[in-house]
Amino acid sequence: MTSNNIRVRFAPSPTGYLHVGGLRTALYNYLFAKKNGGTFVLRIEDTDRARFVEGAVENLIDTLKWAGVDFDEGPGKEGSHGPYVQSERLAIYRKHIDLLLAKGSAYRCFCTSERLDQVRKEREKLKLAPKYDRHCLNLTAEEIEKLLQTNTSFVVRMKVPEATTIAFRDAVREEVEFASDALDDQILLKSDGYPTYHLANVVDDHLMEITHVIRGEEWLSSTPKHVLLYKYFEWELPLFAHLPLLLNADRSKLSKRQGDVAVEDYRTKGYLKEALVNFVALLGWNPGTEQEIFSKAELVEQFSLDHVNKAGAIFNIEKLDWLNFEHLRKASDGEVLAMLKDEIRKSPYSANRYSDEYLLNVIRAMRERMTFVRDILDKSPYFFESPAEYDASVAEKRWKPETAGQLKQLAEEFSGLDRPGKEQYEQALQQVAARLNIGNGSLIHAIRLAISGVGTGPGVYELLEILGKDESVKRIHHAIANIQHE
Ligand code: GLU
Secondary structure, eight states, rough: OSSSOOEEEEEOOOOOOOOOHHHHHHHHHHHHHHHHOOOEEOBBBBOOOOOOTTTTTHHHHHHHHHHHHOSSBBTBBBOTOOOOOOOGGGHHHHHHHHHHHHSSSSEOOOOHHHHHHHHHHHHHHOOOOOOOOOGGGGGHHHHHHHHHHTOOOOEEEEOOOOOOEEEEEEEETTEEEGGGGGGOEEEETTTSSOBBHHHHHHHHHHTTTTTEEEEEGGGGGGGHHHHHHHHHTOOOOOEEEEEOEOOOSSSSBBBOOHHHBBBBHHHHTTTHHHHHHHHHHHBBOSSSSSSSOHHHHHHHHHHHHGGGGGSSSOHHHHHHHHHOOOOOOOOOOHHHHHHHHHHHSSSOOGGGOOHHHHHHHHHHGOOOOSSSHHHHHHHHHTSSOOSSSSHHHHHHHHHOOHHHHHHHHHHHHHHHOOOOHHHHHHHHHHHHHHHHOHHHHHHHHHHHHHHHHHHHHOOHHHHHHHHHHHHOOOOHHHHHHHHHOO
């Protein structure tokens, strides 16, 4: 299916929910793969057993599926590079650790946590960054043998060279350099026998033949360690692309509070996947034109790593709302109908009380007035039940003592109409206004409040047509009773 050997991956740790930053990483990988005829792999990085969350992988896959960010290989879609879940690949990591130990590129560290604490405190006193003091690097073969025989618990650390510059190319940041002295002898294998992220990530990227590592900027500082590992294994480097940080409007790092950053919450709030995908696509990438509204196909067509910015991307929720409004406008009536029925099912209204035809009329009237489908229920409950009360500030302005009599004439006029549409209502209203010698406007406002309970909404004749003659007349009479009681 693929026309070249470009392979990219999204490698989340299953924390229980998909972060919007994670969706962006997944999307950029997906777009890059689709644009270039490559393969998009989903790999689950679950080697941190302390952070294991039941059901997290299923939830992640379900959310990606909802967003339409489909992977070609991954859990449940086995390809030739599996398994795609790291906890099922432990033997592979052990083999690679042995290789590094044999080469002298890694060493066992038997230090107790008490000793490590001591080292950390001493460095802290000297105002030095935390770093292992390499005590175990100098153990003799006999000492190591003895410790192993007594089953002393150990970790494996990578040996970072001294006074070297580690350089690599990044598609976003171009040439990046790190001083090796700033790096700690990173733990590669933990005492529980599980690899750390660094080892598993590099081994898998190599074995899964990943050509481009596209991930968030927070991993940039880990990259020199990864580059060293590639060197130790004598493997070719992939091309890295570190995506800019996501920022709040005040330029602080995007809030970690789950309610603000979990994709599922945006989904439950009623955002369309088209809008959310469009929105995250623009968090760090620009098309180089003024275009802001994109379908997924257009994103695939236009995406390129050359247009990924270095500067942090501001997460602007108003823009997301605007995109939702725009994408909702593009959705077909039928699509909105399905969504509206879902919303009605979740509401106190009875789902089967309204015909599809009725709901489609409501949708057409509300088309330009909604950011979310749910707005139809929130902003225009009058389509689903007659108003239980009338907006007092509007009533004060629009309902005068004489209004009751005027509405009564209007109700009579409407009753006499035979299956009226918008035009007939309009003519009838004009006739009554002329007869009463008043402007159309005062009747229009008065009747809008009578049939909807509020002062704004779609055109009044359209409202009358949708509600139908009997319902409208009934509502007018109900309003008259209310005016008279005031
Ligand atoms: N497991 C890492 C994460 O949770 C993957 C980082 C990477 O893509 O290398 O984001």
